[in-house]
Amino acid sequence: MSIQAVAAKAGVSVATVSRAFNFPDKVTRSTRELVERVARELDYVPNASARTLRTQRSRALGVVLPTLLNPTFAECLQGIARAAIAGGYAIIPVTTGYQLDEEERAVHLLLAGNVDGLILVVSNPATSAALARLRSTGTPYVLAYNRHPDHPCVTVDGEAAVADAVARLVLHGHRRIAMVSGTLAASDRAQQRYRGYRKGMADAGLKAPPLIEVPFVESAVDALAGVLQASSRPTALICSNDLLAIRSIRAAHLGGLRVPDDLSVIGFDGIALGEDLTPALTTIAQPNNDIGRHSVELLIQAMAGGTTLQADASLLLPYFFRDGESCAAARNTATD
């Protein structure tokens, strides 16, 4: 079903049909209605690839993310999806599994797929080869969750957020506060959050114990077992993401510690599920949906202007401390 068929049946030229669809005012009302009617009768749907080929715009956005198994990114993608549809764009998501070579492959794939722009969550903007190559192509893009002065980014101030959280814990009487993180090298977010932790501890005049680095989330429970049994075990844990926090709570439980009575746990991300857990997860909530939405909006805006997005378009969205039940005041301990 092509524009030709519609033109023929309506007794007008293809140009008129095209205009009736794309510039309704450039055509007489009567012809427009005629064309619309015929198109409907014929179930005509404009051919996207032909249009793309002709206009050099696909109205498709590529999305590169680590995984959908972390609800954080699923929530963000949902935000992206809604905003994209609202803006008349389709999205093509690709997951990388936190692997650098997959990042490159994804960007390559998407570029070959003629996307008009890209939203990506990379491991580390400063060192990402994929990002460097992407940049050189002149395709508009925006980073989500990442933060770097040379790139347009939409995220929250993870450093300040964690420093805040530490301050809150201190206010509640905690002194032995440890941080649990995934592999630091694997993401700039983890690094920022850890910086915030150290800053928070320093500000409170506390000595920061070594970072509890968990290579695979699955091994979190094991990694924590030892730490939580020590005589000078922490009374509070700040986790670099909610999934780690959930596993930390489990580790505490397995170790015979009650949360929050014996151990306070704070997460980071604000996944929706956290509110329904028992105990409800105390966490630093990011507006995951909005991060996605704003990324799309920035991108669409830039593309409309025919430009690429600059670093100074970056958005730092507010985070929220979501009070839950996994965090409480420290009990008085003589060992302090």
Added chain:
Amino acid sequence: MSIQAVAAKAGVSVATVSRAFNFPDKVTRSTRELVERVARELDYVPNASARTLRTQRSRALGVVLPTLLNPTFAECLQGIARAAIAGGYAIIPVTTGYQLDEEERAVHLLLAGNVDGLILVVSNPATSAALARLRSTGTPYVLAYNRHPDHPCVTVDGEAAVADAVARLVLHGHRRIAMVSGTLAASDRAQQRYRGYRKGMADAGLKAPPLIEVPFVESAVDALAGVLQASSRPTALICSNDLLAIRSIRAAHLGGLRVPDDLSVIGFDGIALGEDLTPALTTIAQPNNDIGRHSVELLIQAMAGGTTLQADASLLLPYFFRDGESCAAARNTATD
């Protein structure tokens, strides 16, 4: 950067360049290497829309799902994404928020986007207008999670699964077993699972109390409060999905009941997160990733044969009873 440029620089015709890429054996080794080198130098990437226009195949699959906020579907989409990439396809996901009109809009959008095939999770295959229209277009499609004799489906036997679960509970001494579900009308899955529940109860010679129907997951806690306070409250809950199970556990907790000591809770879906909760969620686990993967594989296979997928290609994958900590034997109660 077009094929023309490559041809010119390499001193061959565009046809040769095209062949060098698509049928490497149909050109001399030397020409192929020449073309490849020049293409690399020029950073040439074949234009997807031109190819699609010419071949009438987009190598893109549309995916219609209710939401990404339920990890079940996020896990499935992850499976779809991986399998699609492996098969050389891009995916374009659209969420419907469980709304029928959004289902139609999504199908329309995707069809207009020139997808070669569709994977969808609809509310109810028997009544879906979107599905009827899709079918009439002759575009290959497959349903995931849905089950219907007239459509190709990839899912598990939800009815048998729940009946099994009831039998297990009975074996553990439970007699007052209630089911918690979302709106029955909103999904055929919920209906199947409920049928399984009634069958299981009937088989055990037990009277099934009224279904606890929760219109919005957010209201689950309220909806359950009353039921759990009653003197003849259930000793076990079978929930139609894991998110409901998690909220049911919370409701129990808020009502002063311990899980599993005072109340056993079984979920359905097998979201990964369930294993990390405390108590670890006992659930009927579906192979979410595989459901996605198989859907893609069936579709690609059918498309390769140039055919549409028939109902008899449907796949019923195995489910697993995942033992957790939210379910235990019933305590002896004189009131039984």
Added chain:
DNA sequence: CTGTTAGCGCCTTCAC
């Protein structure tokens, strides 16, 4: 084995 050429369906000047 390689080159020439005709469209795929659409948009967009340029005439009228």
Added chain:
DNA sequence: GTGAAGGCGCTAACAG
């Protein structure tokens, strides 16, 4: 306000 025609980049006959 409408029509005619070129060409976006590519593949697939068809020739050579």
